[in-house]
Amino acid sequence: MNRNVRIAFIIDYIESPTAGTEKQLNTILENLDGRTFQPCLCILRASDWSRSEYKGEIYHAEIPSFRSLSFVPRLIRLARFLKENEFDIVHTFHRDGDLFGTMAARLAGIPVIVGSRRDQGYWLNRKERALRKLIRRFQTHFITNAHSTKRQMIAQERIPEGIIEVIPNGIDLSLFAPSDARESLRAEWGAEAGDILVGCVATLRPVKDHDGVIRGFAQACSENPRLKLVLVGDGRCRPDLERLASELGVRSRVEFLGKRKDVPRILSALDAGLLFSKSESMSNTILEYLAAGLPVVCSDVGDAGEMVDDANGALVPSGDVRALATGLIGLADADARARMGAESRRRSREYEIGMCMERFKAFYTGCLS
Structure with a gap:
């Protein structure tokens, strides 16, 4: 030709x-x-x-x-x-x-x-x-x-x-370099010193199971009150999710950011990434968590198991809220998070x-x- x-x-x-x-x-x-x-x-x-x-x-x-x-x-x-x-x-x-x-x-x-x-x-x-x-x-x-x-x-x-x-x-790894916005964003979300910020980037729709995310987060908070949840995305489920967070007593520890175009900047302010989908093929969200050097807690659907394991986070059964809570509780140690985050960043290079x-x-x- x-x-x-x-x-x-x-x-x-x-x-x-x-x-x-x-x-x-x-x-x-x-x-x-x-x-x-x-x-x-x-x-x-x-x-x-x-x-x-x-x-x-x-x-x-x-x-x-x-x-x-x-x-x-x-x-x-x-x-x-x-x-x-x-x-x-x-x-x-x-x-x-x-x-x-x-x-x-x-x-x-x-x-x-x-x-x-x-x-x-x-x-x-x-x-x-x-x-x-x-x-x-x-x-x-x-x-x-x-x-x-x-x-x-x-x-x-x-x-x-x-x-x-x-x-x-x-993924373009250059988009996920460390950002000087980390501290200002954490202050904007009301995070205090020692808080562990876990982010979930996903449209608020049933297949992403934010209901399970909030329930698992509430269980984890009962054992580690330093956890804080940052939800990035919007959708018709938002009012119900805000109501659920209030009913479970964690509304003050959940930030609903809505739809955002500055996801790499937001990820730079987090300590871990979370996804609890009921169904995925290969998740862009998990890939972005890896590129940002974050530990990842996610459901074992699609090819998530090829990106996440015990070395860089926790892979949990879809729908198992208690397993999700256990994965979040496992993020308590800062040194362990740093090791897992470094492994995530290393794995992201396979998808450059x-x-x-x-x-x-x-x-x-x-x-x-």
């Missing part, structure tokens, strides 16, 4: 490139080798971010749901765009991106159609499984970010192992963005060979 490889990355909507899949897609777009590839971001439904903040090549397809008859001509228009611009690869993300992107790529005759699996399908119902099965026959390759998800794809979806590539999430992008480069070029 005498020109750069053209790749269309198709996703339904990006409000902000801070959520898991959106963050990783934006990382790929920013770091993909421009000497070899020419990427284009295709958005099905525009947002303020996609219209005004994204600086790369972009196409707004404006495809609504199946409920609108206008999706047919707009789907055809997307297919025409892919064909006329001679894309070599289409890589799709999220439910509608997979569905409409795969259909458009098939209509356009794109030779390589890559599907994504970046969660373990906790949200799938019978209808969604049927739609996924329908489009799967047209997808030539798959990328997942977790070995556990690959095993699930083989066992439950009967996808051949040879067309599934595992590429872990990548440059290494990750080399794997994407090899995968995309291999698809066309």
Whole structure:
């Protein structure tokens, strides 16, 4: 091929490139080798971010749901765009991106159609499984970010192992250097000398099990009153979680920060990271904790066990509130936290963005060979 490889990355909507899949897609777009590839971001439904903040090549397809008859001509228009611009690869993300992107790529005759699996399908119902099965026959390759998800794809979806590539999430380690904001942030949150600040960065929705986080934290506080919990993220569960913290007598020790764009800065002020999800594939949040050099207490879901063990934190069964409390109590010793944090930072180097992008480069070029 005498020109750069053209790749269309198709996703339904990006409000902000801070959520898991959106963050990783934006990382790929920013770091993909421009000497070899020419990427284009295709958005099905525009947002303020996609219209005004994204600086790369972009196409707004404006495809609504199946409920609108206008999706047919707009789907055809997307297919025409892919064909006329001679894309070599289409890589799709999220439910509608997979569905409409795969259909458009098939209509356009794109030779390589890559599907994504970046969660373990906790949200799938019978209808969604049927739609996924329908489009799967047209997808030539798959990328997942977790070995556990690959095993699930083989066992439950009967996808051949040879067309599934595992590429872990990548991270720019330079963003997680120590910050001089540590003491000012801790003072802002009312932390006193000797307090142990544990942060949980996750959207406030049921799958992240913040209810269990607060219950486990309350149990741990009964044995170590120096613990303080910092919740980063927002969502419809927030009023219920604030009420629960009050009922359990720990509201004064829980900071609700809401949605934030300065996560690396916040992590620099913490003593440990926490995630108690019911389902994950490979968690960006855990990866950020590692990069920030934090001990990690997390539930054993997805590929968490490949990133966290006794050497850098505690891996606990999902939903086991008492085990979570025990993990938090184990953070009491400052020297132990320092050792675990150093091990976390060492492990984060395995996910450095440059290494990750080399794997994407090899995968995309291999698809066309």
